[in-house]
Amino acid sequence: MTTFYPxxxxxxxxxxxxxxxxxxxxxxxxxxxxxxLALVTRPTVxxxxxxxxxxxxxxPVCYVLRNRSLSDLLMLENVCRKAxxxxxxxxxxxxxxxxxxxxxxxxxxxxxxxxxxxxxxxxTLENLLKRVEEQEGSxxxxxxxxxxxxxxxxKEHSALKLLFDWNFSLGGRFRKFIAILLHxxxxxxxxxxxxxxxxxxxxxxxHPRTLRKVGRILRxxxxxxxxxxxxxxxxxxxxxxxxxxxxPQIRQAIEAEAAAHDITLVEAEQKxxxxxxxxxxxxxxxxxxxxxxxxxxxxxxxxxxxxxxxxEQIRDLAQTHSxxxxxxxxxxxxxxxxxxxxxYEGLTPPHVAAGINLNMPVVGTxxxxxxxxxxxxxxxxxxLYSNVFHEYMHTLSTRGxxxxxxxxxxxSRTGRTLNPKTGMLSISMRSYVRDSxxxxxxxxxxxGYEKLLEVKTYLGELRGKSKKKESPLDVFSTLAALKDQxxxxxxxxxxxxxxxxxxxxxxxxWEDHTSVNEKxxxxxxxxxxxxxxxxxxxxxxxxxxxxxxVAMALLSSPRHALGEQELVLLLDTYCRxxxxxxxxxxxxxxxxxxxxxxxxxxxxxxxxxISDSLGDVYSLDEKTAVAMTYYRNNVLHMFAVPSLLxxxxxxxxxxxxxxxxxxxxxxxxxxxxxxxxxxxxQGFMRVVRKWLNTLVDEGLxxxxxxxVYYQPEQSxxxxxxxTVLSRAISQTIERFYMVISLLISNGTGSxxxxxxxxxxRDLAQRLSIIHGLNAPEFFDKALFKGFxxxxxxxxxxxxxxxxxxxxxxxxxxxxxxxxxxxxxxxxHSILQTTKxxxxxxxxxxxx
Numbered sequence: 001m002t003t004f005y006p007x008x009x010x011x012x013x014x015x016x017x018x019x020x021x022x023x024x025x026x027x028x029x030x031x032x033x034x035x036x037l038a039l040v041t042r043p044t045v046x047x048x049x050x051x052x053x054x055x056x057x058x059x060p061v062c063y064v065l066r067n068r069s070l071s072d073l074l075m076l077e078n079v080c081r082k083a084x085x086x087x088x089x090x091x092x093x094x095x096x097x098x099x100x101x102x103x104x105x106x107x108x109x110x111x112x113x114x115x116x117x118x119x120x121x122x123x124t125l126e127n128l129l130k131r132v133e134e135q136e137g138s139x140x141x142x143x144x145x146x147x148x149x150x151x152x153x154x155k156e157h158s159a160l161k162l163l164f165d166w167n168f169s170l171g172g173r174f175r176k177f178i179a180i181l182l183h184x185x186x187x188x189x190x191x192x193x194x195x196x197x198x199x200x201x202x203x204x205x206x207h208p209r210t211l212r213k214v215g216r217i218l219r220x221x222x223x224x225x226x227x228x229x230x231x232x233x234x235x236x237x238x239x240x241x242x243x244x245x246x247x248p249q250i251r252q253a254i255e256a257e258a259a260a261h262d263i264t265l266v267e268a269e270q271k272x273x274x275x276x277x278x279x280x281x282x283x284x285x286x287x288x289x290x291x292x293x294x295x296x297x298x299x300x301x302x303x304x305x306x307x308x309x310x311x312e313q314i315r316d317l318a319q320t321h322s323x324x325x326x327x328x329x330x331x332x333x334x335x336x337x338x339x340x341x342x343x344y345e346g347l348t349p350p351h352v353a354a355g356i357n358l359n360m361p362v363v364g365t366x367x368x369x370x371x372x373x374x375x376x377x378x379x380x381x382x383x384l385y386s387n388v389f390h391e392y393m394h395t396l397s398t399r400g401x402x403x404x405x406x407x408x409x410x411x412s413r414t415g416r417t418l419n420p421k422t423g424m425l426s427i428s429m430r431s432y433v434r435d436s437x438x439x440x441x442x443x444x445x446x447x448g449y450e451k452l453l454e455v456k457t458y459l460g461e462l463r464g465k466s467k468k469k470e471s472p473l474d475v476f477s478t479l480a481a482l483k484d485q486x487x488x489x490x491x492x493x494x495x496x497x498x499x500x501x502x503x504x505x506x507x508x509x510w511e512d513h514t515s516v517n518e519k520x521x522x523x524x525x526x527x528x529x530x531x532x533x534x535x536x537x538x539x540x541x542x543x544x545x546x547x548x549x550v551a552m553a554l555l556s557s558p559r560h561a562l563g564e565q566e567l568v569l570l571l572d573t574y575c576r577x578x579x580x581x582x583x584x585x586x587x588x589x590x591x592x593x594x595x596x597x598x599x600x601x602x603x604x605x606x607x608x609x610i611s612d613s614l615g616d617v618y619s620l621d622e623k624t625a626v627a628m629t630y631y632r633n634n635v636l637h638m639f640a641v642p643s644l645l646x647x648x649x650x651x652x653x654x655x656x657x658x659x660x661x662x663x664x665x666x667x668x669x670x671x672x673x674x675x676x677x678x679x680x681x682q683g684f685m686r687v688v689r690k691w692l693n694t695l696v697d698e699g700l701x702x703x704x705x706x707x708v709y710y711q712p713e714q715s716x717x718x719x720x721x722x723t724v725l726s727r728a729i730s731q732t733i734e735r736f737y738m739v740i741s742l743l744i745s746n747g748t749g750s751x752x753x754x755x756x757x758x759x760x761r762d763l764a765q766r767l768s769i770i771h772g773l774n775a776p777e778f779f780d781k782a783l784f785k786g787f788x789x790x791x792x793x794x795x796x797x798x799x800x801x802x803x804x805x806x807x808x809x810x811x812x813x814x815x816x817x818x819x820x821x822x823x824x825x826x827x828h829s830i831l832q833t834t835k836x837x838x839x840x841x842x843x844x845x846x847x
Contacts, residue, residue: 450487
């Protein structure tokens with residue numbers, strides 16, 4: 001937020017806005033040029049407030065610009081005036097009519113036509129430093145400011161660079177004039193938090209060393225900021241491919257390919273070159289600007305804009321780390337949304353990994369020039385391709401390019417975060433182990449939509465339709481759908497995961513494994529841990545938007561319908577309890593109340609309103625109800641704990657704290673694996689206790705002095721609310737119980753895992769028909785596979801030599817705890833279908 005300071009009362013940085021200065025010729029010319037520049041520029045500004053900069057009103061401010069440039073100074077003056085900040089053209093001393101002004105440059109140009117920048121200590125900096133050294137208690141706040149006229153990355157070995165690229169050290173006034181004309185309306189001014197000159201002086205070094213240190217700190221800052229905004233210098237695509245082909249790793253792979261397929265080295269090299277050209281992006285700044293214009297229209301025309309959260313920490317990381325963005329994958333437009341947001345926020349758009357299926361005519365070319373590089377779905381059986389791809393990824397990472405890929409592998413058809421695919425993570429980890437000079441950080445990103453373009457296609461695929469192959473004609477079908485309104489898009493950055501820190505914790509001796517060709521023995525476990533941390537990090541950054549909450553409320557009602565009063569009460573309850581027990585510190589929730597959420601959902605045509613003399617009833621028709629399961633599943637993990645507790649008290653009159661902990665302890669590993677919950681087992685128990693207190697505060701359960709918890713009166717409105725809250729997680733527990741019932745029904749050592757998965761899916765489909773469960777993910781085979789895998793991981797199941805599943809008493813224990821959470825109606829249906837009620841399996845010596 002921009003802060004404006006009243007000029008009559010505040011004298012900031014030694015300059016009073018209300019003070020009249022004599023109009024000299026130089027001031028007249030300066031301000032005339034400033035006003036002229038304002039007519040042709042529309043800069044984007046970052047951190048232009050006293051709060052963001054950490055400015056103290058009682059200390060003078062001096063701005064630092066990297067390059068000596070009148071146009072940069074004019075731009076800075078305009079921005080500071082508009083933001084109510086101290087003005088750089090003013091004198092540092094408020095009452096002075098001559099002396100040092102509140103700015104200086106780090107470099108000085110030499111030459112008349114072709115100018116070359118030379119580092120040189122500014123007289124202003126020397127004077128300020130002497131003042132601080134000589135006057136005890138005095139201080140000056142240095143504010144580095146970078147002005148970017150356009151944000152095109154430098155091109156290595158480009159002849160045009162000498163003529164039009166103002167960022168290059170060999171410069172000229174003519175080029176700067178051209179840059180202003182071409183890029184004035186998409187320029188950017190970036191303020192950095194203030195540096196205290198007093199803190200540096202207090203380190204006790206002599207004057208020359210302190211002067212050099214200040215200059216060095218400022219130069220490092222400007223270099224890091226420049227790379228975070230426009231990225232490292234880009235090689236021409238042809239040069240990059242040539243570099244890849246001539247690395248020792250690729251040369252060895254070429255020789256191996258030639259020997260394995262009995263072809264010449266020239267033929268093998270051509271093959272490697274074709275792979276590199278197939279993979280590599282072809283970053284183009286004009287295409288990026290074109291996409292910026294188109295997407296700005298798209299997000300504001302079809303959507304109600306984009307809500308961006310928690311981006312501040314990413315700006316700091318981008319200056320010192322190689323960043324790998326790992327978002328969830330909901331839609332094809334995820335590629336565009338994250339790159340657009342980063343560009344809009346003044347950060348370098350990443351190089352994005354995309355499936356080769358998107359390398360279509362026209363569309364593929366635009367994506368490639370927007371920073372997308374393409375990869376095949378599998379590298380199996382093609383070591384040359386694998387080596388080329390690994391080397392390309394290593395080149396991007398070590399040069400500091402931000403990278404983006406989707407760890408889920410494909411788009412989520414259910415709205416849940418999918419089990420991560422570890423292939424790309426393994427490549428990134430091996431690259432870092434090979435060269436760890438620059439730290440690498442993974443940034444989980446949650447992307448959510450209030451209405452999704454592809455949701456109908458997803459639900460069709462879940463019901464058995466084959467996946468449709470991408471085609472350039474899909475663009476026209478997408479355009480046909482744009483007549484609808486889609487609400488907001490939400491993008492929330494999660495907690496960054498430092499790769500070095502993770503490896504230090506998981507594999508203390510990881511730095512001893514620097515071999516390029518050999519996979520370390522610990523790689524699989526470390527990659528799996530990283531994958532889970534990313535998935536849980538994405539879920540920790542989830543957004544509770546109005547459509548998520550309306551979907552959760554109506555889908556939990558018996559017939560997907562509620563009266564307006566009841567629905568508003570339920571929505572307000574959701575918001576209240578989620579505010580009291582937020583899922584994580586990165587979680588974001590809508591600020592609308594129940595009435596406003598309902599109006600908003602009605603505006604987006606996701607609910608149906610029926611009015612009569614008794615009031616309004618809101619419902620979901622059959623097709624809409626199926627679609628709304630997608631939006632509910634986006635945030636299902638946030639409701640896992642309260643819903644589990646509500647399930648317990650719907651089906652049990654009373655429970656001790658010990659009994660509650662026992663059920664939660666046994667079921668938590670399976671809930672954690674399916675929903676990527678982020679708590680440790682000890683942390684989970686604290687969360688359970690906190691939620692119990694919240695439910696007691698809401699009157700949904702009661703507790704006595706002996707810490708025995710009771711359900712409310714079954715005829716009360718609180719019991720109805722408890723029942724509705726319980727339904728969020730009940731289908732997940734039902735799937736657990738189905739698998740275990742089928743296991744026991746078949747007997748130990750009698751069924752293979754794939755057969756069990758198929759039987760579980762068939763049973764779920766049957767129950768969905770019997771109980772009217774219109775949710776395709778209920779019988780998603782992947783969820784059953786994940787649960788069985790977790791049972792094996794926990795040692796509850798193992799596979800014998802005949803490939804059958806063996807189990808013991810632990811299976812019955814899980815069944816008994818799940819039994820306590822389910823309604824009698826569902827338990828009866830499952831047991832009737834499996835023709836076996838779970839009973840303890842006795843050991844041979846007990847029979």
